[in-house]
Amino acid sequence: MKKAIPFVLLAALVGGVAWRLLTRPAFRYAGTIEATEVDISPRLTSTIAEAPAVEGQDVKAGDLLVRLSGEDYKIAAAQAESDLARAKRLVASGSMTAEAFDKVRFRHEETALHSKWLSITSPINGVVLDRFHEPGEQVGPSMKLLKLADLSDVWATIYVPQTTLARLKLGMTLEASLPELEGRKIEGTVKHIRDEAEFTPRNVQTREERARLVYAVKVSLPNADRLLKPGMTVEVKLPE
Secondary structure (H helix, E strand, O other), rough: OOOOOHHHHHHHHHHHHHHHHHHOOOEEEEEEEEEEEEEOOOOOOOOEEEEOOOOOEEEOOOEEEEOOOHHHHHHHHHHHHHHHHHHHHHHOOOOOHHHHHHHHHHHHHHHHHHHHHHEEEEOOOEEEEEEOOOOOOOOOOOOOOEEEEEEEEEEEEEEEHHHHOOOHHHHOOOEEEEHHHHOEEEEEEEEEEOOOEEOOOOOOOOOOHOOOOOEEEEEEEOOOOOOOOOEEEEEEOOOO
C-alpha cells in the first residue's frame, strides 16, 4: 500500500502539468491604440479673441475652433478694399497702368486672405483632445492651439517575429481584447504589414527580446461607439 502512494502523487503531478499546459491562455501581442490626430496652429501672429472649442468637444469639418482678433489685419484689408475701388476708377479713366493695377489687386487679395485666416476652423470631423491656449493670449504660427483626433479611425500596431508573420494576411480578421475594459472582445482587421524588419520597441524589458527582429503590423479597430481612446492598451490574438 505504501508503494502505491508515490505512484499516485506522480500521476497527480503529471495530470496537473498537463492541465496547466492545455488550459494556458494563448499568447497575445500588446499594442497601444492610436488615432488620426491633427495639430491646429495659427497662420498669423495675433491675440485670441474667441476659442469656442473645448477639450472633449465633438467638432465637424468647418466648425469654428478659434477666432483671432487681428485688428491690424482688418485695417489693412479695409485699406486694400478702398485702394482697389480707387484703382478700378483710375484704370477705367486711363490714369493707371495695368501693372500698377495688378499690384493693388494682389495686395487686396493678400489682405483678404489674411482676414480669412483670422477664423480657424476644423479640417476634420473629430474630437478636441487638448486646448493649449486661452482667449487673450498672443499666439503665432509656431505655436499649437489645439489637438484634434478622428476617433472613427483608430488602430494599434503590434510587433511580431518573422516566424509568426506567415500566419498574417492583409484584410485578415483578428481577435482583440481590452484589458482596461475587463477583457472586452472586439474584431480587428490587418491593414498594413511593414515590409522591413526592425528591432523590438524599447519598452520591451528583457535584453533577449530587445535584440529580436520583428515586423510592425497595423490592426484597424472598429470604434462606432467611441469607446476606444488613444493611449489605451489592446491585446491581439494571432491565428494558430
